[in-house]
Amino acid sequence: MELVPTPFGRIDIEIVPPEVLQAWTEYLSSIFPTISVLNSESLHQHSLTPSKSLSILKSKIQETSKTATLLGLPQVGKTSLLNDLRNRQVQSKPTSVLRAYQLDNTEVIDTPGTFPPKLNPLLPFLLGMKASQENITALINVLDVMGDKWYKQLEEVYEMPALVRPMKGNRFINPTKDLLVHVARKFGRVGRQGPNLEGAAEIVGSDCASGKIKWWTLPPKTAES
Amino acid sequence: MPNSFPFKEEVLAEREEVRRRREEERRKKKEGKKEEAEGNGNEAKGTNGVEANGNGLKVGLQVDSDDETTKEEDSDMSYEEGSDEDEEYLEEDEDVEEDDDGAAIEDNEESEWEGIPSTPSEDGNGEISDVDELTELNTARNSAPPPHLKAMNRSDLLIFVLEACAPEATRLPDVEAWAQKKGKDALFVLNGAGTHSFWSY
Numbered sequence: 001m002e003l004v005p006t007p008f009g010r011i012d013i014e015i016v017p018p019e020v021l022q023a024w025t026e027y028l029s030s031i032f033p034t035i036s037v038l039n040s041e042s043l044h045q046h047s048l049t050p051s052k053s054l055s056i057l058k059s060k061i062q063e064t065s066k067t068a069t070l071l072g073l074p075q076v077g078k079t080s081l082l083n084d085l086r087n088r089q090v091q092s093k094p095t096s097v098l099r100a101y102q103l104d105n106t107e108v109i110d111t112p113g114t115f116p117p118k119l120n121p122l123l124p125f126l127l128g129m130k131a132s133q134e135n136i137t138a139l140i141n142v143l144d145v146m147g148d149k150w151y152k153q154l155e156e157v158y159e160m161p162a163l164v165r166p167m168k169g170n171r172f173i174n175p176t177k178d179l180l181v182h183v184a185r186k187f188g189r190v191g192r193q194g195p196n197l198e199g200a201a202e203i204v205g206s207d208c209a210s211g212k213i214k215w216w217t218l219p220p221k222t223a224e225s
Numbered sequence: 226m227p228n229s230f231p232f233k234e235e236v237l238a239e240r241e242e243v244r245r246r247r248e249e250e251r252r253k254k255k256e257g258k259k260e261e262a263e264g265n266g267n268e269a270k271g272t273n274g275v276e277a278n279g280n281g282l283k284v285g286l287q288v289d290s291d292d293e294t295t296k297e298e299d300s301d302m303s304y305e306e307g308s309d310e311d312e313e314y315l316e317e318d319e320d321v322e323e324d325d326d327g328a329a330i331e332d333n334e335e336s337e338w339e340g341i342p343s344t345p346s347e348d349g350n351g352e353i354s355d356v357d358e359l360t361e362l363n364t365a366r367n368s369a370p371p372p373h374l375k376a377m378n379r380s381d382l383l384i385f386v387l388e389a390c391a392p393e394a395t396r397l398p399d400v401e402a403w404a405q406k407k408g409k410d411a412l413f414v415l416n417g418a419g420t421h422s423f424w425s426y
């Protein structure tokens with residue numbers, strides 16, 4: 001989980017460590033079979049390599065079906081995954097129509113992204129949408145579950161004093177507001193009516209979406225334990 | 226515009242002229258349309274086209290000469306012409322809408338199912354059952370049928386692609402419930418694990 005500077009101004013960021021991926025795989029397997037796919041070489045020691053994980057998925061698809069449909073939210077990598085399975089290196093654009101491709105004997109249908117009826121407050125951090133205060137509260141809750149060092153990450157990124165931590169039963173402690181006030185001050189988003197919290201939320205949201213702030217969620221069982 | 230504004234009269238005159246030219250063009254178009262409509266009734270197309278064009282040009286020239294001399298009349302006329310303009314616009318808009326709608330529907334029908342031949346259901350009333358299923362699914366765009374339903378019905382395996390960072394946030398619970406109800410095989414794929422490259426800034 002280190003930031004690795006690479007040429008051409010790009011940085012490689014490790015998103016999900018193996019133990020978290022394993023926990024999610026176990027949790028989701030109770031609903032449907034689950035396969036994790038590594039899209040690139042990891043900085044951690046995962047049990048799979050990108051090519052191996054792809055071949056497992058490919059064989060699973062070909063064993064079970066004649067026709068398979070890829071479903072999911074926009075920008076989760078449906079088309080990219082299909083391109084990897086087909087061994088094609090195509091820079092994919094957002095998919096707007098259904099398209100069917102032949103994967104050996106199986107027909108795989110690629111679909112445009114679908115949104116669920118109720119949107120999760122963490123989605124702006126995944127899809128690069130405009131984040132609001134409600135979204136930041138959801139992020140704070142995630143960081144709170146993950147532990148104290150994740151707060152320190154925020155404090156380091158924005159070079160601010162120690163943030164207040166959420167405290168159950170104390171409605172006067174508001175870590176979201178604390179964070180947003182600091183960010184608004186740092187980026188000069190303070191007007192006559194005080195700090196612009198919505199503007200600060202957008203900044204934090206875009207930093208999470210771009211990978212400047214690292215975050216991931218834990219499956220419900222792990223979070224409880 | 227204040228009276229002290231330099232070249233006020235010239236500016237106003239220019240504006241008047243522009244307005245007048247536009248009106249003339251519209252009038253020409255309207256007359257041209259009328260003549261075409263009349264001509265299409267009985268006579269041959271080739272000769273009518275020539276006559277109509279000739280008349281249109283003549284009318285246009287006459288109007289030009291009138292307008293240059295009388296400004297006050299124009300200002301009065303412009304209001305009356307405004308109502309004609311509106312009518313014309315409405316007519317044009319209607320035409321455009323009809324054309325656009327027609328084209329849009331055709332495009333959608335072609336593009337939406339590109340590469341996927343549609344298969345009617347065994348009941349014979351596939352369309353109605355599709356819509357019923359849709360209301361059950363209750364997707365974000367509830368008013369229009371999601372294009373995926375047909376593909377989902379046809380396929381034996383549904384692959385739900387989830388973001389490895391936050392799989393729970395990227396799930397589609399209603400579609401999953403539909404898959405379980407229909408007894409379809411399904412698979413979760415945790416995508417995006419490993420390293421992600423970003424532009425540093």
